[in-house]
Amino acid sequence: xxxxxxxxxxxxxxxxxxxLASYYEYRQQGGADLxxxxxxxxxxxxxxxxxxxxxxxxxTLVVGPLSKEAVANLAARADRxxxxxxxxRLDGAEALAGGSSALVQFALAxxxxxxxxxxxxxxxxxxxxxxxRPQGEWGGKVAQALTERWQxxxxxxxxxxxxxxxxxxxxxxxxALDLPAxxxxxxxxxxxxxxxxEFNARRRQDVDVVFLLSGNAVEARSLKPLLAFHYAxxxxxxxxxxxxxxxxxxxxxxxxxxxxxxTPWLLGSNTQLKNTIAxxxxxxxxxxxxxxxxADAFLLQLQFRQLQGGADALFRGNTGxxxxxxxxxxxxxxxxxxxxxxxxxxx
Numbered sequence: 040x041x042x043x044x045x046x047x048x049x050x051x052x053x054x055x056x057x058x059l060a061s062y063y064e065y066r067q068q069g070g071a072d073l074x075x076x077x078x079x080x081x082x083x084x085x086x087x088x089x090x091x092x093x094x095x096x097x098x099t100l101v102v103g104p105l106s107k108e109a110v111a112n113l114a115a116r117a118d119r120x121x122x123x124x125x126x127x128r129l130d131g132a133e134a135l136a137g138g139s140s141a142l143v144q145f146a147l148a149x150x151x152x153x154x155x156x157x158x159x160x161x162x163x164x165x166x167x168x169x170x171x172r173p174q175g176e177w178g179g180k181v182a183q184a185l186t187e188r189w190q191x192x193x194x195x196x197x198x199x200x201x202x203x204x205x206x207x208x209x210x211x212x213x214x215a216l217d218l219p220a221x222x223x224x225x226x227x228x229x230x231x232x233x234x235x236x237e238f239n240a241r242r243r244q245d246v247d248v249v250f251l252l253s254g255n256a257v258e259a260r261s262l263k264p265l266l267a268f269h270y271a272x273x274x275x276x277x278x279x280x281x282x283x284x285x286x287x288x289x290x291x292x293x294x295x296x297x298x299x300x301x302t303p304w305l306l307g308s309n310t311q312l313k314n315t316i317a318x319x320x321x322x323x324x325x326x327x328x329x330x331x332x333x334a335d336a337f338l339l340q341l342q343f344r345q346l347q348g349g350a351d352a353l354f355r356g357n358t359g360x361x362x363x364x365x366x367x368x369x370x371x372x373x374x375x376x377x378x379x380x381x382x383x384x385x386x
Contacts, residue, residue, distance in 0.1 A: 040089045040103035041126075043079040051080075051105055053326030054126060057333025057357075058102065060316050065337070080104050086113045094121050100343065102126070102336050114142055124339055126332060128368060143346070145339060145369040147332055147358065149177070150184035152279040152300050152373060156250065157188040159298070159375055160277045165248035169274075170199040171262060172252035181252050181279065197245055202262075251278045251297070258282075260293040280305075280373070283383060285327045292381040300373035304331035304357040306385050312357075331357035339369065 041051035055077060062075065076096060083089040086109035093101050101123045104110055110125045119140045128146040160168070168189055172178035178201065186196055249266060253259035259282035266276065278299040283291070285305060304313070305327065316323075316330055323330065335356040345352050346363050354361040359371030375386045 040078045040080050040086060040093065040101060040109075041105055042081050042109075043077075045081040047106060048081070049323060050326055050329055052321060053323035053329035054103075054105060054333035054336070056316050056319065056321050056323050057330035057335075058337050059333075060312055060319075060330075061334040061337035064312055064315070065341070070341075080109060086110070087116045090116065090119070090121075090123070100124065100340060102340060110144065122343065124336060124343070126336060141367055143339075143343075143363065143367045143369065145332075145336065147328060147371075149181050149279050149281060151371060152281075153181045153185035153250075153252065154188040155300050155373060156277040156279060156298070157185050157192065157194070159300070160248045160250070160275070161189070161192045161194055163275070165194070165275065167195050167197050167245050168248050168250055169246045170196060170250045170252065172199070172201060172250075173254050173258060174201050174203050175254075177254055178252060185250055185252070202258075246274055249274050249276045251276050251282070253278065253282050256282055256284045256288065256291065256294075259297070260290055263295075263297060264293050280328075285325070287382060289381050291378055291383075294378040295380070296377060298375060298377055298386070301376040301383060301385075302328060302331050302358045302371075303355075303374055304328065304334075306374055306376060306383065309334070309357055328358070335361065 041055055042048055043051045043055070059075075062073065066072065074097075076093060076098060078089050078093055080086055080089045080103070083092065086104040089104070090101055090113055098121055101121055103124075103126055104113060105126045107127045107129065110127045111129055113119070113123060113125065114129060119142065122140040123142045125142060125144045126146065128144040128148055170182055170185065172182045182199065186199075189196060251259060251262060253262060259278065263276065266274065276297045278297055280299060280301045282294060282297065282299055283301060283305070303309075312334060313327075313330070335358045338354060338356055339346065339361065342352070342354055352362065356371075359373045362370050362372075364370060376383050377386055378384075
């Protein structure tokens with residue numbers, strides 16, 4: 040069950056392409072023939088209505104829907120006779136109606152990635168963190184997830200700065216590093232001695248890691264060089280996968296040396312399957328991570344019974360190392376990567 044004809048159609052088609060490519064690869068390797076029914080959720084009144092049609096047509100497992108709103112709609116359904124592998128995750132406050140079958144939730148959640156970069160930075164010895172994040176709901180949610188995990192580990196957030204856009208970048212970096220206070224001190228000294236003094240602004244010295252929670256590559260490319268310009272070029276910078284568009288871009292040289300988490304799919308795994316999707320020329324190339332989500336949805340479908348064994352069941356997927364918690368949430372462990380002369384590579 041995927042959105043295939045309305046606003047989310049490009050994303051839905053990308054998931055479908057990844058899923059079907061993974062299925063046909065499985066068939067070529069001798070896997071069993073499966074009867075797969077693809078339903079366009081946009082052709083029905085709701086995700087719950089589409090689910091009812093799938094069940095009526097004999098489905099024994101439903102993959103999808105994709106949007107959080109659609110998953111919530113299906114979760115509110117009291118009678119779910121067939122298990123669901125949903126491709127998004129409900130917020131903690133949203134309760135399930137308690138259908139008779141499982142509702143497993145699998146999402147490319149940026150807040151999961153934020154928790155992982157917190158763990159990686161802490162493991163490298165960082166303790167005092169600076170957070171830079173964009174205004175808006177997305178930035179707030181990701182920063183909250185990172186802050187909670189960082190503090191659980193024993194780290195300290197010494198400053199958190201919100202920026203509104205590219206024009207706000209330089210002032211945001213200066214404020215984050217407490218450079219205005221240094222400039223004010225220099226101005227006060229000049230006033231005392233009555234002349235112009237030669238001085239370099241001094242950033243705060245208690246920062247040993249910067250979490251750059253940019254929502255896209257454009258934002259990150261405008262902020263990372265400013266850290267060096269404002270005397271913080273030697274401080275390690277960590278980010279989520281949102282700083283990488285998914286395709287090579289020579290402008291990513293501005294992100295040189297940054298540490299970020301990325302899916303195995305974009306770091307060279309399963310190239311044959313990626314080439315198969317690209318050869319299909321379906322127009323979904325800009326949604327490459329959703330190809331990986333669809334491919335892993337098929338993998339998890341095959342391993343559905345084993346998943347019910349709990350957190351000890353681990354699967355090496357295209358979106359990361361996959362496991363499931365008691366709340367039936369699929370968790371991903373990604374790969375630490377960096378930029379080297381504009382290209383990404385695993386660390």
